Amino acid sequence: MIRRRQSDRDHLVRIGDREFLTRGLDQSFWTDAFHNSMSVSWPLFFGGFALYFLTMNLLFAFLFWLGGDCIANARSDSFVDLFFFSIETLATVGYGDMHPQNIYGHSIATMEIFTGMSTLAVFTGLIFARFSRPRARVIFADSMTFAQHDGQATLMARFANARRSSVNEARAELWFVYTDTTAEGVGFRRFRHLALKQPRNPIFVFSWTLFHEVDENSPIFGHGREQLEAMDAYFMVVFVGLDDVSGQNVNVRQGYSWRDVKFGEVFADILSVGENGVPQIDYRRLSATEPQETDGED
Known part of the structure; x- marks a missing residue:
């Protein structure tokens, strides 16, 4: 019997912007030919x-x-x-x-x-x-922000619709992924849902900013940059909606490491009014942030 070397079953898998090395799993093309042909x-x-x-x-x-x-x-x-x-x-x-x-x-x-x-x-x-196969053309800001919003410490994420058509009944979720230690001293990767002020958008056309209020009920309450780093924190935005053109559901996700969270900063405004009085959206500033004028918390 021919034994396959362990290194032959080592594969690098990318999930979002993170890479993982998988070992011992047969990943030949014929193992899942249809999925491989589609991906x-x-x-x-x-x-x-x-x-x-x-x-x-x-x-x-x-x-x-x-x-x-x-x-x-x-x-x-x-x-x-x-x-x-x-x-x-x-x-x-x-x-x-x-x-x-x-x-x-x-x-x-x-x-x-x-x-x-x-x-x-x-x-x-x-x-x-x-x-x-329907695909959403959603572009995400390069980072998240953590600052005051309506008098409350808030974690924010922003993204925009890159198509000229709308996405109806759009829904968004924000997840907090971190490493925790069990009572037995074993490291364990956990997923916690972060409640949003507005998780639904009836007609997603231009841009959308998600707000998670960091109060006593939030899983990240009292966590600053050092705590998030120690937990190897990772935030994931999941978007689902009904494409107005194809009539099919589209979905996309984006991940952010703790390094991508900018404390004490807010997203710069991308909406302005032109000389002719017509509102305009500047997608080039989607990732732009600026320091908050008031004192922020982290």
Whole structure:
């Protein structure tokens, strides 16, 4: 029995902006072919398809070559003619210049036509699924802020809709992820939900700022930068809504480390009124922050 080296099962996984090394899990392409086909980049997807197409045509061209003079009008000992005949057969084109002329040639051609029809159905379905999958175009600020808002210490996150269409019945959640030590002295990663002042937005068009009031009921009450660092704190924003164009639910998430929290600062205003009196949104300032004029808490 062949034993796979442990290093062969080591894979780097990215979740948000964090990287984790997974070990001992079989992550070959065929372990979850559909998910891998849906999650790889477009260049890698079409590159894999092209490699498959080339490999299959080389294989069937070789099978035709083993049959000798089984393809009419193909030049003698011309592997190139057999290769292009294989392409025409696999694609079910059939120009008619070359065709099988004995049982062996018809048998291999039949196998290739069946393979080509199956392959076309699979890749057509995958391409349609990739194109039709709804995606939200939501851009997030580079950091979060922690300052006073309406007289209360508040953790804030901001994001904006990068499309010209609206997202209806939008919902947002804010999660606090941190490392805690159990009574047995074991480190454990915990998830705590942070209540928002306005978790729903009926029509999300431009920008949206989330506010979590840090009062006595908040899981981060009394925590400053040093406490969050000791807990290896991580904040996650989850967005879900109904896209107005596709009519389908879209979702996206964004993570922030404790290093991304700016204490004593607030987000700069991105809404202004132009000279012609028309309100304007400056998305270039989405991540801009400024020190709060009043004393902030951390």
